Amino acid sequence: MSIRVLVADDQAMVRAGFRMLLSGQPGIEVVAEAVNGLEAVAKAERFAPDLILMDIRMPECDGLEATRRILAARPESRVLILTTFDLDEYVYEALQAGASGFMLKDEPPEQLIAGVRTVATGNGLLSPAVTTRVIQAFARGHRPTRPAELDALTSRERDVFDQLVRGRSNAEIAAGLHLSDATVKTHVTHTLRKLGVRDRVHAIVLAYESGIITPGVPDA
DSSP: OOEEEEEEOSOHHHHHHHHHHHHTSTTEEEEEEESSHHHHHHHHHHHOOSEEEEOSSOSSSOHHHHHHHHHHHOTTOEEEEEESOOOHHHHHHHHHHTOSEEEETTSOHHHHHHHHHHHHTTOOEEOTTSOTHHHHHHHTTSOOOOOGGGGGSOHHHHHHHHHHTTTOOHHHHHHHHTOOHHHHHHHHHHHHHHHTOSSHHHHHHHHHHTTSSOTTOOOO
């Protein structure tokens, strides 16, 4: 089954470029384009895309507000923010709006294509140019609040969560906890669902905001 993509950008050449890039890839179909946030919201409802490539700066309704509206109506959709602006506040606001990924428009084509596939399959993604300094910087301004949902995790799920939010892959978690990859994948799925977060990126945000990880303090 193809990944259905909506491209939202106010520049016609940018939209055409993304359509040309993605339409030539197996398993990816560009089903619609939008010139602003309002049109993105309307076409997300009409075409039910799996993933929306969303520009931030657009007229009438910016990409952040469009992301909020789309995910409120279609929480199963995924949003990958694409922008020319590598600004911390945009990254953090995009994550708070529910976006599952953030990449710069000048990333190499192969990384953009890989990003689409990664986010569409339910994983989170931050551009290699955007590191966890973004989350750390903004988490410093928040008073840590422990989510009640953490108490619903089993002991093993908490072990997995502690490793996951420190950027460990499933294979690394499996090796560290002496579990199979399949078991770790199951624990990750259950943990994200219990915590009510969309993906690994949002789990990391939760970990910083709740004080589970302290900015600037190395891992134990």
